[in-house]
Amino acid sequence: MYYFRNIYRAVRTVAAGLKVTLPYHFARTVVVQYPDVEPTLQPRYRGFHTYQIERCIACEACAKACPVGAIRVAKSGPRKIDKARDLAVGGAITQYQIDYTTCLFCGLCTEVCPTECLKMGSIHDNSCYRREELVTDFIRLAKQGRRTIEPLWLTKPNLPAWAARVRDFWRNRDRDRREWMARADDPEYCAALAKQAAPPKEGVS
């Protein structure tokens, strides 16, 4: 009796599973021939971060908000925003790293940033050969004039048109702010920028 009941249960269980999965065998398959065809990213897609180092006040709010401790920030002294130039001046940023081996792409770090210099970007793929390459040093990127990662596939010579457009967009962005970006880790340069900042108006704290 138990023997036949077990057979019945097994068949019923398999049938219940097939009821869910079988229709997919006959559904239309949608395949994007990536990387030849550009993947469709939704407007609020959370990809690899973009970071405006010259507007970062190194307050560490992003690092504190990160649930996995993926962000490391260090500075040589306090930084504040010079509103006239939309620029952070004072101490230098001596470290800004995000560890993408642990990042969840939750976006919490961007929500707490008081200067909105850290945002979730649209680069979706950071394929590389070694795990260490996933720890991104944004100071090194800033010295190369970059706001976000440039993964290996974006450096290949014969890119599809859409990828070349993405590469050129990030390579050409904010050319007029390149010196500020490249020298944001230089204490003397940042101190000199602070001296050039307009003094606060009287009566305004």
Ligand code: SF4
């Ligand atoms: S929260 Fe924003 S301003 Fe503060 S350290 Fe992070 S990126 Fe810089």
Ligand code: SF4
């Ligand atoms: S997206 Fe989330 S997990 Fe990644 S660095 Fe920001 S707070 Fe941390």
